[in-house]
Amino acid sequence: MNRNSRSLLATCVFCSLLGHSFAMSQTIMDQTVDLATNVLDEIMSVPAKQIPESLLASARGVAIIPSVVKGGFIVGVRHGRGVVMVRDDSGQWHPPLFVSLTGGSVGWQAGIQSTDVVLVFRTRKSIDNLLSGRFTIGVDAAAAAGPVGRQAAAATDATLTAEILSYSRSRGLFAGVSIDGSVMQLDYSAGGAYYQTPIVGANGEAIRPLNSAPPSAIRLMNRIAQYSGAPQIDAPGLTQNAIPVTPQPNQAEMVRGQLVTSWQRLSTILDERWREYLQLPREVLEGRAVELSVIQAKLAQYTAVATDQQYATLVQSAEFAATYNLLRDYVTLQSSQSATRLTLPPPPTRR
Numbered sequence: 001m002n003r004n005s006r007s008l009l010a011t012c013v014f015c016s017l018l019g020h021s022f023a024m025s026q027t028i029m030d031q032t033v034d035l036a037t038n039v040l041d042e043i044m045s046v047p048a049k050q051i052p053e054s055l056l057a058s059a060r061g062v063a064i065i066p067s068v069v070k071g072g073f074i075v076g077v078r079h080g081r082g083v084v085m086v087r088d089d090s091g092q093w094h095p096p097l098f099v100s101l102t103g104g105s106v107g108w109q110a111g112i113q114s115t116d117v118v119l120v121f122r123t124r125k126s127i128d129n130l131l132s133g134r135f136t137i138g139v140d141a142a143a144a145a146g147p148v149g150r151q152a153a154a155a156t157d158a159t160l161t162a163e164i165l166s167y168s169r170s171r172g173l174f175a176g177v178s179i180d181g182s183v184m185q186l187d188y189s190a191g192g193a194y195y196q197t198p199i200v201g202a203n204g205e206a207i208r209p210l211n212s213a214p215p216s217a218i219r220l221m222n223r224i225a226q227y228s229g230a231p232q233i234d235a236p237g238l239t240q241n242a243i244p245v246t247p248q249p250n251q252a253e254m255v256r257g258q259l260v261t262s263w264q265r266l267s268t269i270l271d272e273r274w275r276e277y278l279q280l281p282r283e284v285l286e287g288r289a290v291e292l293s294v295i296q297a298k299l300a301q302y303t304a305v306a307t308d309q310q311y312a313t314l315v316q317s318a319e320f321a322a323t324y325n326l327l328r329d330y331v332t333l334q335s336s337q338s339a340t341r342l343t344l345p346p347p348p349t350r351r
Contacts, residue, residue: 029194033096033216036064036083037223039116043169044227049148051120051167056228061086061121061130063184065101068117079103079325080117081187085221086127091230093221095213098190099130102183102325103318116169117179120146126163130184136318137164138180183318189258252333253287259326260285266319274314277301278323284330292334299331 044050056062065082083096101117119137121127126141137143146165166179194214213221221233263280270278281298283290302324305311314320 029098029190030214030216032066032081032098033083033194033214033220035066036096037216037220039064039066039118039169040220040223040227043116043118043167051118051165051227052147053227053229055120055122055146055165056224059087059120059122059228060124061127062224063099063101063117063119063121063130065099065117065119068101068115079321081190082117083220084119084130084184084186085224086131087228087230093224093228093230093233095195095217096220098187098194099184100187100322102322103181103316118167118169119143119179119184120165120167121163122165123163131186135184137166137182137184143180181318183322187258252330255326255330255333256284256287259323259330262319262323262326266317266323269317269319278305280327290334292331295327295331295334299327302327 061084063082063084065080068080080101082099082101084099085096086094088094121130121141123141129135129140135141141163142161143164143166144162146167148167168179194217218233224230225232259280263278263285266278267275278301281290281294282288284295305320306315306324315324
């Protein structure tokens with residue numbers, strides 16, 4: 001592949017990711033939840049190919065990540081954002097929490113650029129691992145491609161013992177899929193912005209505030225309750241107007257915070273030379289204003305690594321993939337803010 005082809009491919013992937021890079025505002029997060037509801041409806045609409053209702057009836061959690069993007073780089077980076085819903089011991093589904101899914105070897109068909117991913121958590125242990133903040137599928141919890149069909153049974157040993165059953169849907173096709181090696185982690189900033197309140201308590205445990213759940217969350221909860229035979233959520237007085245209207249958090253600042261955290265994880269697996277090469281600009285690390293050209297230059301360094309086959313081992317790591325994706329998001333947000341600023345001469349002096 002020549003240099004021009006690689007550049008064009010990287011540009012196409014960047015544009016594909018752009019549609020999912022603004023999952024920080026209330027409106028876009030509502031859309032993410034609604035997309036998850038649509039994915040669930042479409043999967044369950046064909047009895048011969050749906051997730052068996054018996055599996056959903058006994059599930060302890062379900063994660064839905066719409067449109068996981070398959071990066072067009074040599075090593076094929078994957079990344080997506082979605083939601084996870086947790087079921088308590090009484091059988092009640094709790095409001096969704098936001099998650100990201102990065103890396104791993106997803107068994108898509110050749111040429112497919114994105115897919116919807118659904119994970120069915122079968123044990124309390126697997127959900128607890130996720131709620132701890134971050135875990136690797138296949139390492140922290142055993143996973144297997146899930147069976148499909150209304151009458152399907154968990155026939156294989158791998159499926160019988162798996163803590164997580166995984167599915168994907170691409171171009172209308174729905175099937176179980178292997179997703180070992182993918183890293184899933186909670187997105188606390190997105191959840192806090194969506195619910196207009198922190199979603200992590202003083203003891204570090206996740207909080208799913210039903211009394212502040214937006215209508216999109218209620219819709220998704222009732223839909224998963226319908227398919228799993230759980231109690232519906234009765235919220236007759238909950239309307240969009242009932243949700244407190246507060247100023248939206250600064251999107252770029254939330255992404256910056258996630259980027260810094262991701263870089264800190266990446267730096268722990270690098271030697272001194274690579275830490276120096278990939279280290280984020282000091283202004284980003286310290287939360288100060290940064291020139292757009294500075295972070296664009298840093299993004300170019302990451303892209304040079306991501307498109308060079310000799311660095312495949314590094315690029316395939318979840319730490320690099322997450323940092324690279326967040327850096328692209330941050331550059332996009334900063335570019336958007338820069339484009340809205342007017343270039344004007346100095347104001348007139350007062351007389």
